[in-house]
Amino acid sequence: DEAVAAVDDVGARLPGAAYVYAAAGAGESSTDIVYSGHGLIAENGVVLGESERFRFDLALIVSQIDLDRLAAERRRNSTFFGAPVAVRPRVIGFTLGVPTGQTPKLRRRYSQHPFVPSDPHRRDENCQEIFAIQSTGLARRLRHTGLKHVVIGVSGGLDSTLALLVTLEAFNRLGLDRKGIIGLTMPGPGTSARTRVNAMRLMETLGITAREIPINEAVDQHLRDIQHPAGKHDVTFENAQARERTQILMDVANQSHGFVVGTGDLSEAALGWCTFNADHMSMYHVNIGVPKTLVKHLVGWAAHARHVGTERAILEDIVATPVSPELLPPGDDGEIAQQTEMLVGPYELHDFFLYHVIRNGFRPSKVLWIAEHAFAGKYDQTEIRHWLRSFLNRFFSQQFKRSVMPDGPKVGSLALSPRGDWRMPSDAEATAWLAELG
Structure with missing residues (x-):
C-alpha cells in the first residue's frame, strides 16, 4: 500500500x-x-x-x-556529505514535436481497465481493501447515528448486491443483528423474472429482513394523476418508477427508525445515469467511489472470499446478469430488454475516459488516441469518438446531480464528491472540450 x-x-x-x-x-x-x-x-x-x-x-x-x-549507514553513504558548491549549468533550448500531419507511433501500453489491476493477486488485495473501506465508512455512520436499522433497495443487479454485502459486513463488524438490514425488492413494469428471483433468494439466504413491495399500481395511479398517456414508455414513465421506489425506501426507513443505504456507483455519477432525487439520493452511498468495471470484480471476490454454497451460486448468477435499470417491459421471452450499455455505451470505455480525463487530466484528443491503441480490434475510431463525445456531453450536463450527491466513501485515487475532490459548476459547458476533440 x-x-x-x-x-x-x-x-x-x-x-x-x-x-x-x-x-x-x-x-x-x-x-x-x-x-x-x-x-x-x-x-x-x-x-x-x-x-x-x-x-x-x-x-x-x-x-x-x-x-x-x-x-x-549515513557515514557509508555520500548522500549525507556536504553539499557541493553550486554551479551555473548551461541550458540548451530545443523543441520536441511531431512533423505536421503525422501521428506519433504509440509504443507504450495502456490498460483497457485502468481501475482494475490485471494481476489476479493484486486485484484480490484491492478488492479486500475497497470492501474494508466501504464497510468501515458505513459502520462509522451507524455508530455516529446510533441506529440499528438500514433500508436497501435490492434489485438483483450488481450495484445493489454489492451495497447489501458491504452492509452485511458493517453489521457483522459492529455485532448488530442482520435482521436490522431491511431489503426491499420492488418489482415494476420492467422487472425480469431472473433479477426478481435472485433478489429474494439472496436476501433470504443471507438472513436479512426481506420484503417485496410491487410498484405497478402506485406508478399507474401516479401516471393517471399527471395525465400521462397510457402506454407511452418515455423518460417520465421510467423516472416515475425510480422515484416511487425511492419514496418507499425513505418511508420504510422512517418507519423502522433507520436510514437508506444508496447503491449507485462512480460511473453512474460521472454519466448522470440515475434519476434526480430517486436512485440518485440516499443517506449514505457506499458504492459512490467504485467504478462500474470494478463492481463486478468486487462482487465476484466477495462471493469466493466471504460466501459458500447457495450464497455463492446466487452471487455468481448476479455477476453474469446484464446491467440494466429494468424500467422498460421485458421482451416476449421474459428476458431483460433494456440493457444500459446499449443506451449509454460500453462502461469499459466510459471508465477509461473517466480515468484519463479526470485522474490524468488528458485532453480529449489524446484520450481518443490512446483509447484507439488500448481497444484496437475491439472498437474502431468511429465508435470510440462517438462514445467519448457522449461521455463529455453527459459529464458536463449532469454535474447538477453530483453537486448535491449524498455522503459516501472515496475508495481510490479518483472521486467526484463536490465537497472535496471535484469542484465543478453545475452550468459548466463542454463546448471547448468537444471542439478540441474535433
Missing part, C-alpha cells in the same frame, strides 16, 4: 533514516473519506512494526530504532 511504498521510497532515497507514520483513525468522519488508523515504524527501509488498519479500537505499536546502525 501507499505507506509501505513510502517506506521503500525513503529507504531508497535516504539510506540510514527512520520512518514513523500514524494515520487518522476510523473514528474520524466518513462523509467522503475513510481513515485507516494505520501505524507504521520502519528503519532503513525495513518495516519494524505495523498496526492493523480499519479498526475502531485504539492501537499502539512500539518498536526500537537502532540509531548507531543508522549513523553507520
